[in-house]
Amino acid sequence: MAGRRALSLSDKEHLILQLLSSGGEMYGLELVGASRKRLKRGTVYVTLGRMEEKGYISSRLADEATPGGGLPLRLYQPTGLGRRLLVLAAELSGQLVPEFGS
Amino acid sequence: MMRPGHHIRRWASRVFSPQTMARVIEPMLADLQLEYSCAQAAGKPWRARWIQFVGYATCMRVVVLCGTQSACSVVREMSGDDSRALRRMVGFTTLFAVLVTGFFAGHPILRFALAQSRDVSVTWSDNPVERIWLLALLLPQAITLAIPVALVLGVSVTIGSRQLSRRLAAAVLAFALLGSMVTFGVMGWGAPLANHHFRTTLSGYVQHKGTAELTLGEIRSLRSRISESLPQSSAPALSTIVARTDLRYHRGYAFPAASIVLVLFLLARPRNTNRVLLASQGAIACGIYYGLMVAGEAGMRSGWINGAVGAWLPNIVFMTAATALALRRFRSATPAAAIARPN
Numbered sequence: 001m002a003g004r005r006a007l008s009l010s011d012k013e014h015l016i017l018q019l020l021s022s023g024g025e026m027y028g029l030e031l032v033g034a035s036r037k038r039l040k041r042g043t044v045y046v047t048l049g050r051m052e053e054k055g056y057i058s059s060r061l062a063d064e065a066t067p068g069g070g071l072p073l074r075l076y077q078p079t080g081l082g083r084r085l086l087v088l089a090a091e092l093s094g095q096l097v098p099e100f101g102s
Numbered sequence: 103m104m105r106p107g108h109h110i111r112r113w114a115s116r117v118f119s120p121q122t123m124a125r126v127i128e129p130m131l132a133d134l135q136l137e138y139s140c141a142q143a144a145g146k147p148w149r150a151r152w153i154q155f156v157g158y159a160t161c162m163r164v165v166v167l168c169g170t171q172s173a174c175s176v177v178r179e180m181s182g183d184d185s186r187a188l189r190r191m192v193g194f195t196t197l198f199a200v201l202v203t204g205f206f207a208g209h210p211i212l213r214f215a216l217a218q219s220r221d222v223s224v225t226w227s228d229n230p231v232e233r234i235w236l237l238a239l240l241l242p243q244a245i246t247l248a249i250p251v252a253l254v255l256g257v258s259v260t261i262g263s264r265q266l267s268r269r270l271a272a273a274v275l276a277f278a279l280l281g282s283m284v285t286f287g288v289m290g291w292g293a294p295l296a297n298h299h300f301r302t303t304l305s306g307y308v309q310h311k312g313t314a315e316l317t318l319g320e321i322r323s324l325r326s327r328i329s330e331s332l333p334q335s336s337a338p339a340l341s342t343i344v345a346r347t348d349l350r351y352h353r354g355y356a357f358p359a360a361s362i363v364l365v366l367f368l369l370a371r372p373r374n375t376n377r378v379l380l381a382s383q384g385a386i387a388c389g390i391y392y393g394l395m396v397a398g399e400a401g402m403r404s405g406w407i408n409g410a411v412g413a414w415l416p417n418i419v420f421m422t423a424a425t426a427l428a429l430r431r432f433r434s435a436t437p438a439a440a441i442a443r444p445n
Contacts, residue, residue, distance in 0.1 A: 029133040041156070042163035046171070049125035059125075068139025070105050071132035 007054075009085055012039065012047050017056060017078055017086045025075040027062075048076060056082035106138050106154045107131035110161050122168055130164055176273065184270040187260060191274065195256030195281075202251050206244035211237065232303065239300040242292040249281045250360045251388050257368050258384030263375045271369060278365035286358035290318035313347075318354045325351050345402050348409025356413040360391060363417045363424070370427035391416045 009017075019034050020026060028048060032039045039047075051057045062073040078086070114127045134157035141150035177185055261274060298315040302308055316324065325347045364387060374380055394416035402412035411418075 027133055028129050029137060041160045043167070045126045045130045045164055046167045048129070049122070052125055059129075066132065066136050066139070067143065068105065068135065070135030070139060071111075071128055073132050073136060074129035 007085060009056075009089055010047075012043070013051055013056065014086070014089060015039065016044075016047065016051065016076075017082050020057060020076060020078045021083060021086055025077045027073045027075055031076075051082070052076075055079055056085060105135050106157060107134050107161065110158075110165075114165065118168055118172070122172075126164060126168055130160065134160070173276075176269070180269055180273070181267070184267055184273075187264060187270060188273050191256055191260040192277065194260050195252050195277070198255045199245075199248050199252035202248035203241065203244045206247050207237065207240040210240055236300060236303060239296045239303070242288050242296040246285055246289045246293050246357070249285045250357075250364060250391075253278055253281050253361050254364050254368065254384040254388055255381060257365055258380040259377050262368060262371070262380040262384075263373060263377060265373060266369065274365060274369065275362065278362045281361040282358045285361060286355070289358060290354050294320075313350060316350075318351070321347065321351045321354065342403065342405075345405075345409045345412075349399060349402050349412050350409075352410045352413035356417055357395075359417055363420045364388070364391065367420045367424040367427070370424040370431065372427070372431065387420075391420065394419055 015035060015038055016031060019031055023030075023034055026034065028044050029041070031048075032041055032044055048057065048059075052059055056079060057076050058079050059074050059076045062075055066072060111123075111127065111131055115123055118127060134153070137153050138150050138157070141147075141153050177188065180188065257274060257278075261270075266274070294311075294315045294317045298309065298311055301312075301315070311320075313321075325344075328344055328347055367387065368384065371383070374383075398407070398412035398415035401407040401415070402409050407415070
């Protein structure tokens with residue numbers, strides 16, 4: 001089936017979607033900080049790049065200039081597909097383990 | 103003032119696609135620069151340095167991850183047949199590398215044990231931990247020799263019998279390039295340091311470094327010191343010392359290139375389905391390469407050629423042969439040649 005592939009959501013991707021859905025737009029290091037060490041600096045950017053490729057999140061360059069004149073920050077937010085996947089994952093985990101379902 | 107990550111960004115832009123730069127490398131560097139400038143602005147220079155150090159470690163990790171992903175995507179995009187051939191080639195080369203390293207590392211141990219059994223003045227450590235350490239110190243030297251040999255045998259046995267697609271040829275050459283880079287590092291720095299440690303451990307006191315125990319950087323500075331201190335019209339014996347140092351220095355670059363040169367030669371060679379014949383041809387190519395190394399050294403000693411030509415002689419010969427074979431194959435494959443050829 002050309003152009004169609006199975007959607008998959010790893011633990012890290014799930015966590016990133018949760019953080020972005022609850023905390024709004026964030027950049028890479030903010031996500032690492034908010035994850036309480038569950039995300040690592042070395043892997044978060046690769047995971048974010050992969051999620052963007054899959055269409056789970058979208059990104060934009062920050063409008064305001066970075067202090068010190070560095071490169072502009074890249075801010076991430078979940079897409080509609082990402083949000084639907086998050087809801088689906090929550091429903092599925094609720095079905096598999098009813099006592100933890102919402 | 104240059105911001106942290108400036109050079110990494112410039113280098114990465116040459117290696118990675120614009121998409122990877124925009125999605126992975128630049129966001130990482132932007133966050134690093136923000137964190138760094140915040141620490142600087144807060145008057146915490148040590149914190150800023152620590153952030154820079156951690157940031158560079160992160161960069162390395164990300165670059166390795168991106169590189170691995172790129173390599174995997176190249177392999178994924180290959181046809182099933184090519185991908186299988188590549189996996190087989192990597193597997194056989196690794197197996198040969200282990201066997202040949204074992205042979206080259208075991209050989210001096212065996213010689214030492216035989217010498218010890220004949221001569222009581224030769225002593226070998228009684229401590230088993232020290233024996234393992236001594237054996238480990240022989241590995242870098244053995245790996246240096248094993249990589250080109252293993253690559254030649256691995257490529258001969260697995261790839262030599264088939265027509266290569268461009269993608270597979272590029273992957274094989276990239277693998278050979280990796281072998282060359284590892285050999286360069288081990289031969290230039292790992293093996294000389296290990297050789298010196300080996301002799302020091304065996305004798306029990308710190309020994310002066312011999313010429314085989316000098317790193318590439320040390321040989322370079324020795325070479326320039328000798329050239330500066332000796333006038334051009336010096337005695338023949340002294341000019342031999344200069345040529346010998348030259349040979350050692352250039353061999354530090356020429357021998358690591360053997361992996362890629364020999365693989366190029368194998369890829370240019372006519373295809374054959376007999377694997378035993380292919381492996382034998384590979385082994386003979388290694389033997390000829392070694393013979394040319396010895397001939398280059400002999401030519402340098404007798405003053406016919408200088409150290410640089412002596413060191414690069416095997417590579418020059420094999421590259422010439424590879425070019426001639428490739429041209430011959432190219433001519434025989436063109437339709438014009440097929441028409442001109444009678445029957």
